[in-house]
Amino acid sequence: MTTESAPVTRAERKKQELRREIIEAAFDCFAERGYHGTAIADIAARLGVGHGTFYRYFENKRDIVDHVITDLIDKIVASLAAENAPDAVGTLDEYREQTARIGEALTTIFGEDTRAARFLLLEAPGIDGQMRDRILDFHETAALLTAAYLEHGVQVGYLRADLDIHSTARAINGMILASVISELRAPSKARQARLSAAIRRVMYDGIAAR
Amino acid sequence: MTTESAPVTRAERKKQELRREIIEAAFDCFAERGYHGTAIADIAARLGVGHGTFYRYFENKRDIVDHVITDLIDKIVASLAAENAPDAVGTLDEYREQTARIGEALTTIFGEDTRAARFLLLEAPGIDGQMRDRILDFHETAALLTAAYLEHGVQVGYLRADLDIHSTARAINGMILASVISELRAPSKARQARLSAAIRRVMYDGIAAR
Amino acid sequence: MTTESAPVTRAERKKQELRREIIEAAFDCFAERGYHGTAIADIAARLGVGHGTFYRYFENKRDIVDHVITDLIDKIVASLAAENAPDAVGTLDEYREQTARIGEALTTIFGEDTRAARFLLLEAPGIDGQMRDRILDFHETAALLTAAYLEHGVQVGYLRADLDIHSTARAINGMILASVISELRAPSKARQARLSAAIRRVMYDGIAAR
Amino acid sequence: MTTESAPVTRAERKKQELRREIIEAAFDCFAERGYHGTAIADIAARLGVGHGTFYRYFENKRDIVDHVITDLIDKIVASLAAENAPDAVGTLDEYREQTARIGEALTTIFGEDTRAARFLLLEAPGIDGQMRDRILDFHETAALLTAAYLEHGVQVGYLRADLDIHSTARAINGMILASVISELRAPSKARQARLSAAIRRVMYDGIAAR
DNA sequence: TATGAATGAGTGTTCATTCAT
DNA sequence: CATGAATGAACACTCATTCAT
Numbered sequence: 001m002t003t004e005s006a007p008v009t010r011a012e013r014k015k016q017e018l019r020r021e022i023i024e025a026a027f028d029c030f031a032e033r034g035y036h037g038t039a040i041a042d043i044a045a046r047l048g049v050g051h052g053t054f055y056r057y058f059e060n061k062r063d064i065v066d067h068v069i070t071d072l073i074d075k076i077v078a079s080l081a082a083e084n085a086p087d088a089v090g091t092l093d094e095y096r097e098q099t100a101r102i103g104e105a106l107t108t109i110f111g112e113d114t115r116a117a118r119f120l121l122l123e124a125p126g127i128d129g130q131m132r133d134r135i136l137d138f139h140e141t142a143a144l145l146t147a148a149y150l151e152h153g154v155q156v157g158y159l160r161a162d163l164d165i166h167s168t169a170r171a172i173n174g175m176i177l178a179s180v181i182s183e184l185r186a187p188s189k190a191r192q193a194r195l196s197a198a199i200r201r202v203m204y205d206g207i208a209a210r
Numbered sequence: 211m212t213t214e215s216a217p218v219t220r221a222e223r224k225k226q227e228l229r230r231e232i233i234e235a236a237f238d239c240f241a242e243r244g245y246h247g248t249a250i251a252d253i254a255a256r257l258g259v260g261h262g263t264f265y266r267y268f269e270n271k272r273d274i275v276d277h278v279i280t281d282l283i284d285k286i287v288a289s290l291a292a293e294n295a296p297d298a299v300g301t302l303d304e305y306r307e308q309t310a311r312i313g314e315a316l317t318t319i320f321g322e323d324t325r326a327a328r329f330l331l332l333e334a335p336g337i338d339g340q341m342r343d344r345i346l347d348f349h350e351t352a353a354l355l356t357a358a359y360l361e362h363g364v365q366v367g368y369l370r371a372d373l374d375i376h377s378t379a380r381a382i383n384g385m386i387l388a389s390v391i392s393e394l395r396a397p398s399k400a401r402q403a404r405l406s407a408a409i410r411r412v413m414y415d416g417i418a419a420r
Numbered sequence: 421m422t423t424e425s426a427p428v429t430r431a432e433r434k435k436q437e438l439r440r441e442i443i444e445a446a447f448d449c450f451a452e453r454g455y456h457g458t459a460i461a462d463i464a465a466r467l468g469v470g471h472g473t474f475y476r477y478f479e480n481k482r483d484i485v486d487h488v489i490t491d492l493i494d495k496i497v498a499s500l501a502a503e504n505a506p507d508a509v510g511t512l513d514e515y516r517e518q519t520a521r522i523g524e525a526l527t528t529i530f531g532e533d534t535r536a537a538r539f540l541l542l543e544a545p546g547i548d549g550q551m552r553d554r555i556l557d558f559h560e561t562a563a564l565l566t567a568a569y570l571e572h573g574v575q576v577g578y579l580r581a582d583l584d585i586h587s588t589a590r591a592i593n594g595m596i597l598a599s600v601i602s603e604l605r606a607p608s609k610a611r612q613a614r615l616s617a618a619i620r621r622v623m624y625d626g627i628a629a630r
Numbered sequence: 631m632t633t634e635s636a637p638v639t640r641a642e643r644k645k646q647e648l649r650r651e652i653i654e655a656a657f658d659c660f661a662e663r664g665y666h667g668t669a670i671a672d673i674a675a676r677l678g679v680g681h682g683t684f685y686r687y688f689e690n691k692r693d694i695v696d697h698v699i700t701d702l703i704d705k706i707v708a709s710l711a712a713e714n715a716p717d718a719v720g721t722l723d724e725y726r727e728q729t730a731r732i733g734e735a736l737t738t739i740f741g742e743d744t745r746a747a748r749f750l751l752l753e754a755p756g757i758d759g760q761m762r763d764r765i766l767d768f769h770e771t772a773a774l775l776t777a778a779y780l781e782h783g784v785q786v787g788y789l790r791a792d793l794d795i796h797s798t799a800r801a802i803n804g805m806i807l808a809s810v811i812s813e814l815r816a817p818s819k820a821r822q823a824r825l826s827a828a829i830r831r832v833m834y835d836g837i838a839a840r
Numbered sequence: 841t842a843t844g845a846a847t848g849a850g851t852g853t854t855c856a857t858t859c860a861t
Numbered sequence: 862c863a864t865g866a867a868t869g870a871a872c873a874c875t876c877a878t879t880c881a882t
Contacts, residue, residue, distance in 0.1 A: 011862095034338065036246050039855060050864040052858085061856065122345070126336025128244060135332070136395040139388075160415075167401075167408030174388025174409075175381040178349075182380055185346040191377075198377030199384075205370075206416040221882085225845085249872060260847040262875080271873070431861085435866085454758060456666050459851060470868040472854085481852065542765070546756025548664065555752070556815040559808075580835075587821075587828030594808025595801040598769075602800055605766040611797075618797030625790075626836040641841095669876060680843040682879085691877065 019057050021047055027068045031115040035065060035127050069124055072116050073138055079109055086148040092158035103196050110180050117180050143169045175199045229267050231257055237278045241325040245275055245337050279334055282326050283348060289319050296358045302368035313406045320390050327390050353380045385409045439477050441467055447488045451535040455485055455547050489544055492536050493558060499529055506568040512578035523616045530600050534607060537600050563590045595619045649687050651677055657698045661745040665695060665757050699754055702746050703768055709739055716778045722788035733826050740810050747810050773799045805829045
């Protein structure tokens with residue numbers, strides 16, 4: 001039951017494979033030396049192919065970085081989506097657990113290899129205005145994702161009924177962002193865990209004394 | 211009997227003035243076309259001076275962007291410091307008010323001219339590893355600043371005694387960051403105000419239903 | 421079954437050819453306008469190629485002048501070595517003849533195209549300290565070459581047994597150098613012949629009256 | 631009995647003094663970093679004067695190197711002329727002694743400070759065609775100087791009557807040149823002395839076995 | 841007269857992109 | 862289809878020279 005939607009012939013498959021390899025090599029290079037510090041020849045050399053070949057797979061340098069970004073975002077979304085769905089929980093305690101699970105997933109994604117986060121959050125936005133907008137859109141999309149969780153919580157009733165869902169989603173994502181940035185500066189499992197706990201504490205209890 | 215402390219002669223004053231103008235012109239250019247998209251000649255042309263002049267005031271292209279960043283950070287710190295000191299408040303209500311004031315100050319700084327935030331947060335980190343580290347350090351410094359407010363609150367007693375001050379400070383700054391990023395994507399006074407309120411709500415009450 | 425040792429493919433051959441052409445064009449330019457007066461673009465333009473092409477064949481400007489020098493020295497050594505070997509003679513008369521032949525060879529090399537000598541002796545040493553040392557080494561190597569002739573003569577017995585071979589070799593080379601310099605100033609076959617004769621006269625008879 | 635030919639007033643004297651200092655500073659710089667490696671600002675900085683001042687004393691960069699050369703040549707000629715006059719000797723033995731004295735004088739001039747010789751023989755000729763010609767003329771002038779000694783020797787009778795005076799003068803100067811060059815490569819009093827002896831040996835006895 | 845700020849011509853070098861093989 | 866040779870636009874940076882103060 002093959003879904004012959006995309007590649008058919010062996011040649012076609014090979015091509016897709018190389019295309020993928022180029023994207024990965026490009027990411028490696030960009031992560032190592034930055035977008036402007038990377039020459040097309042570097043990417044080709046890393047793969048051991050002629051740098052003319054590059055242009056058979058991608059329009060130009062700007063083109064590939066777009067694909068690298070798409071690739072990264074897809075991976076992040078996939079590994080998050082795989083874990084949890086917003087409507088998989090029914091009580092605040094379950095929600096807390098889910099929150100913790102998501103936190104762990106993010107920690108795994110960004111903690112193991114900081115290159116993705118570094119590239120997405122720090123390198124890419126400086127490439128040009130268009131890329132900057134893409135990254136800003138990504139933040140927005142992430143906020144919508146978080147909003148879905150909040151919305152479910154409000155509907156089910158374990159989250160405050162008067163919650164400004166979209167604004168709060170942004171705020172929560174901001175805390176996650178802070179966590180990622182903190183890791184980028186100097187990775188530390190311990191600090192990361194403390195920060196994660198503090199974020200959840202803020203979320204559930206606020207900061208004020210009772 | 212002149213009382214000027216630093217630049218005395220008129221020539222000296224002129225020099226300082228031009229130096230400042232170059233920094234500003236550089237910021238304008240960088241904000242418009244990005245660091246890599248800006249040629250030294252562009253900066254000079256904007257001022258109507260020969261591009262050789264640039265090199266009388268700055269070592270090289272990398273040198274000036276450092277000064278531009280320093281300049282920006284100084285301005286931000288100054289405008290925040292001017293408003294509020296951590297120990298100026300004694301009760302939770304006063305603290306809420308101070309928080310709101312700081313929020314407004316940030317809104318003013320970043321809202322009126324998004325270029326500073328855009329450059330600092332999105333453009334600069336992509337310049338090179340050193341600059342990226344500088345910006346990450348800036349985040350850290352900002353967290354320390356926020357931590358000072360939290361610490362005062364804990365000492366005076368209007369904030370939870372068991373607060374993980376530094377982690378919470380990072381979390382709070384993350385929310386502010388989210389707010390700034392949201393403005394960068396699409397400025398909107400209304401959304402900004404809602405987000406600001408949501409952040410304060412999260413801070414003081416958490417998100418859970420009671 | 422091709423028998424070429426080094427460059428096999430046609431592309432490879434073409435490449436070697438262009439490389440050689442660049443060296444020659446560079447020499448032409450350097451000889452005409454001096455090293456510092458020559459821009460890479462000049463060299464490329466002389467060949468009718470883009471100046472980026474230059475950098476596919478040589479590291480940088482300093483690199484090519486080294487190759488030009490190597491090329492020149494090789495040519496000189498080759499055309500001298502081709503003529504005479506130190507141990508090809510057995511008597512003083514034969515030695516005199518050999519000396520004359522070498523003199524003529526040198527006259528041919530340097531007389532026909534003064535550019536080589538001019539570049540090697542007058543232009544190159546001023547390029548930088550490293551090149552100066554190379555040229556000084558060249559003088560030294562030439563002295564060793566001459567010393568080999570003297571040594572043979574001493575061994576066979578037609579030259580003075582107590583000859584300070586290396587010092588005398590340097591002295592003789594100095595006279596040759598004077599001859600070359602004299603030609604560089606104002607070429608003249610007649611003067612050149614007289615100088616050549618005078619050198620041989622000094623060598624064999626000294627200058628003192630008997 | 632002052633011969634008020636040149637500077638009169640104190641201002642005038644000061645000016646001449648500075649002019650001289652600039653020439654010396656320029657020589658120092660040129661000797662250290664070469665002509666092309668020296669900026670006018672370097673020369674001025676070495677004297678602690680503004681580099682605009684330079685242009686009040688010399689037309690341009692090319693102008694001063696001419697004066698530096700003139701200065702060097704004058705010094706060399708002076709220190710040689712001071713020692714010996716061609717007609718101060720009457721016999722071959724006296725001539726040998728004079729030759730040795732001149733050799734020592736040259737050794738002193740060039741041996742103590744190789745910078746002069748290095749600049750004159752290796753650096754200057756590469757500056758431009760005009761300078762190259764000046765240096766070649768210097769060689770010629772030196773040959774004429776030597777020729778005067780030879781001519782006197784022939785007239786008095788202690789040198790071979792049939793000597794080709796001008797050619798032989800060039801040959802002898804070539805040997806001296808070789809000596810200087812040898813010192814430039816690697817100074818060594820011992821080698822210098824041996825070379826000096828070998829030159830005199832060649833001059834008086836030739837190299838052939840008797 | 842001395843100064844040094846301003847200038848811009850000049851140049852080495854990089855690299856994205858094209859295209860003939 | 863893969864290659865890499867060729868290209869030239871682009872740009873950072875230097876420095877001799879001028880000239881207002």
